[in-house]
Amino acid sequence: MTVEVLNESGVPVDENAIAGLSRHVLDGMRVHPLAELSVLLVDEAAMTELHEKWMDEPGPTDVLSFPMDELRPGHNSGGADEDGDTDPALLGDVVLCPAVAEKQAREAGHSTEAELELLCAHGILHLLGYDHAEPEEHKEMFGLQAGLLASWREKRGG
Numbered sequence: 571m572t573v574e575v576l577n578e579s580g581v582p583v584d585e586n587a588i589a590g591l592s593r594h595v596l597d598g599m600r601v602h603p604l605a606e607l608s609v610l611l612v613d614e615a616a617m618t619e620l621h622e623k624w625m626d627e628p629g630p631t632d633v634l635s636f637p638m639d640e641l642r643p644g645h646n647s648g649g650a651d652e653d654g655d656t657d658p659a660l661l662g663d664v665v666l667c668p669a670v671a672e673k674q675a676r677e678a679g680h681s682t683e684a685e686l687e688l689l690c691a692h693g694i695l696h697l698l699g700y701d702h703a704e705p706e707e708h709k710e711m712f713g714l715q716a717g718l719l720a721s722w723r724e725k726r727g728g
Contacts, residue, residue: 571596572606579611581668584683591687592664594722595694599714601661607697608663609690617667632670633689635696638662664693687722691715 573592575585588609596605612620617630624634638660666689668682675685695711702708 571603575609577611579613579668591690591722595691595718598718605659605661607661610665614669630667630670633693634665635693636663637697662697691718
């Protein structure tokens with residue numbers, strides 16, 4: 571599993587923890603071990619630009635996902651060969667904004683690190699084709715997210 575974390579936010583972030591969580595989520599979702607993911611951390615100005623350009627919504631947001639391959643839940647790879655073996659995939663990019671995450675963490679009463687973990691897992695699930703627009707989708711996606719975060723924290727001893 572290749573996970574590249576690039577911090578352009580100007581805010582110190584534990585990039586190794588973000589990469590570890592990303593691998594944990596991808597492993598938990600049975601994504602091909604040769605899949606590639608990019609996680610980019612940006613400042614509020616860059617996130618505002620992306621949010622306005624791609625979502626046509628004003629101001630910064632906490633997380634955006636930009637999938638590269640068309641994925642379906644339960645089929646988290648670039649496809650399968652004639653034997654049914656899955657191929658690795660370039661999953662895409664998850665973009666996080668630590669400044670927005672910090673504000674949300676304060677409101678939620680937990681650490682910025684915990685908020686970034688939640689947002690990263692959420693963004694990866696979006697890359698894998700999950701959404702939360704409908705009640706059933708919301709229940710499934712947030713259930714997966716909670717389970718993956720709980721197992722990550724248990725694994726890390728916290």
